Amino acid sequence: MAGATIYDVAKKAGVSISTVSRVLNNSSRVKESNRERVLQAIEELGYERNLLAAALMKKNTHTLGLIIADIANPFYAEIARAVEDKAAENHYNVIVCNTDNDLKKEAAYITILRQKRIDGIIFTTPEINNHNIKKLYQEQPDFPMVLIGSRIEGCTIDTVLVDNSLGTTEAMQYLTSLGHRRIGFIYGLPSTLSSKERLTGYLNYLVDNGMARDNKLIRGGAFKIENGYQKARELLQLEDPPTAIFAANDLIAIGALEAAREMGIEVPGELSILGYDNTSLATITFPRLTCVAQPMAEMGARAAEMVIERIQGRRSSPKVVTLLPRLVIRDSTGPLRR
Amino acid sequence: MAGATIYDVAKKAGVSISTVSRVLNNSSRVKESNRERVLQAIEELGYERNLLAAALMKKNTHTLGLIIADIANPFYAEIARAVEDKAAENHYNVIVCNTDNDLKKEAAYITILRQKRIDGIIFTTPEINNHNIKKLYQEQPDFPMVLIGSRIEGCTIDTVLVDNSLGTTEAMQYLTSLGHRRIGFIYGLPSTLSSKERLTGYLNYLVDNGMARDNKLIRGGAFKIENGYQKARELLQLEDPPTAIFAANDLIAIGALEAAREMGIEVPGELSILGYDNTSLATITFPRLTCVAQPMAEMGARAAEMVIERIQGRRSSPKVVTLLPRLVIRDSTGPLRR
DNA sequence: CTGAAAGCGCTAACAG
DNA sequence: CTGTTAGCGCTTTCAG
Secondary structure (H helix, E strand, O other): OOOOOHHHHHHHHOOOHHHHHHHHHOOOOOOHHHHHHHHHHHHHHOOOOOHHHHHHHHOOOOEEEEEEOOOOOHHHHHHHHHHHHHHHHOOOEEEEEEOOOOHHHHHHHHHHHHHOOOOEEEEOOOEOOOHHHHHHHHHOOOOOEEEEOOOOOOOOOEEEEEOHHHHHHHHHHHHHHOOOOOEEEEOOOOOEHHHHHHHHHHHHHHHHOOOOOOHHHEEOOOOOHHHHHHHHHHHHOOOOOOOEEEEOOHHHHHHHHHHHHHOOOOOOOOOEEEEEEOOHHHHOOOOOOEEEEOOHHHHHHHHHHHHHHHHOOOOOOOOEEEEOOEEEOOOOOOOOOO | OOOOOHHHHHHHHOOOHHHHHHHHHOOOOOOHHHHHHHHHHHHHHOOOOOHHHHHHHHOOOOEEEEEEOOOOOHHHHHHHHHHHHHHHHOOOEEEEEEOOOOHHHHHHHHHHHHHOOOOEEEEOOOEOOOHHHHHHHHHOOOOOEEEEOOOOOOOOOEEEEEOHHHHHHHHHHHHHHOOOOOEEEEOOOOOEHHHHHHHHHHHHHHHHOOOOOOHHHEEOOOOOHHHHHHHHHHHHOOOOOOOEEEEOOHHHHHHHHHHHHHOOOOOOOOOEEEEEEOOHHHHOOOOOOEEEEOOHHHHHHHHHHHHHHHHOOOOOOOOEEEEOOEEEOOOOOOOOOO
16 A cells, blocks of 8 residues: 555554554554554555654754765765765765855755755855855854855854865975975965965965965966866966976866876976875876875764754754864875986 | 744735745735735745645655765766756755665665655666666556666666667777777676676677687676776786777776786777776876766756656656767777787 | 635644 | 644645
8 A cells, every 4th residue: 555654554553643653763662562563564554654744743854955066076076975974874864965166056055955944954165255154054053054174254163174284284394305395386266265274374384494485386266177287387387387286186286287298297207296185086197196185084974973963962062173184195296306 | 033834924914824825836826915915924034934844735845866876986976966957957956875786775765765755766776686676666666766877677667878889889999990809898797787788789899890709808897996907907917918908987997097007008009998988087097088978967967857757747658768978089099009 | 816624644742 | 551632834625
């Protein structure tokens, strides 16, 4: 019987709907013989519980929203995978929403997700000035949400961060230890925390180590291959080109690699290239990419844990978790050749 | 007022809940003045409709399930992106479920998705003998679902396919046109339609063109880099190694590329490597991968369209759509060097 | 065009 | 341990 309800089950089992509900939810003791009859009736009827009706009463859907720029981007995909895994482990499902960082799209998703009464939202929005999140936060500061890899001005919400200052410092330290002094820096979308912090880290390192700052070596744009390619070309055409390029993500580094190859510049012999993220892409380029690794899987998992904690009321005050990046040395970097 | 219901809106607007419902759903004519009062009340109360309650009545949730092996795999990620885009365009959300091709996990997802009353499911399960789908089909042949890139024995359900025979033939034709006669073939998981059909295509091509079949040149395993690497090493260590390797997906091709590099075999000078899929990975390897391109975006979009058609009752008989692959020539293939 | 009333399928007191 | 009852918030006849 398709479309059976607890009424059907109750009748068949000869008990009341409350008893059926109780065995369904393990909510309180039910006489063993009754439980069995119910289970059997469920089996025979092919009864499937209607979680919509349950959610309407219980006020939770066990569904999470994941708002992300683009699931086809390996960086986000790896995070998404971890989010989904951790969610599933805790019996939550996740609705994935691709925004391409379009705030209008994002706002529409937020609205519909709330209307579908999802229990919490995980944002990976990189924009530091995301007014959708601000608005949501102002309207309902207690709504379970967590932000990955960014911060929103004026919002004290749950956040999972990776220490960009440390990541940048380690990269710069490593590059200088190889003898590099002219290090180009290509960052992504300027309005993102990642760009800002990594740029700051780069500049601070220069200052702290008495190295000259040359603005011609610093270029921004987008976290994309094309941008890396373009900006790397520009850097390499300088009359005094850098001997190393530090890219603010893997895609930029890959673009730089392409540019170097096209210009006949050998990597790492003549130019070192260092990426950021350590997505799966980093191991399939040639040479394989040295990069600052972000723990994407952990970021996703922690974020999922954090929303769920919130949803389940196991924590009420906002928490910021800062994870550590680590340098992964591969083949795209090498000693300065004099 | 957070948590306002249509009752609150109705009261504030001085109309009945039916009228509120009508403006919410545009379901029938409402006097303009009333509509405006309702809209205003909604605005003032910050009313958010509860789609759970609506779904309980309307029997649809405008939510789709996407069951996929691994969203972190670029091939699936690209499909997923397209599915989500097309779904969003039609006002559907999608719950993503990663199964790692584990049938137990998949069964659990199917159950929970059905209990959450999602409107349809898109499967990308590669296994040709997926009893979860069979079971679902037998129990509810009319449940909207579509299968991407595979077929299930005995189930006549909506399917989006890409012509593997054509893809394989084009690849082989191209390789032989370059002068290759000893062409190795590395396929993936043997129990998948992709493996079977591509292998058949390869073998048929050999027969049809009077070329010798050498079983030593044919190896299977998994659709993974590691498998490609391993099997390519084996092929290349043969006393009479192939001059070209045809890989059943990009990952395998990438593994083969690695093996060749490690063995000091130049690609494409000494060995041509041809991949399958044309994921974003294909352009970042070196040399860039020649491959049979599958239209991932279209596959996802068509699949989404098809379930939605079904859900909305615009079509009732099963449909199989077969898309065409195309050969994308890049740098990993070249003329046989004598 | 509008309102009253009857559910959708389930959970949660409450009384027993 | 079990049943009764009152909703959850909405859609949908059915009268009017």
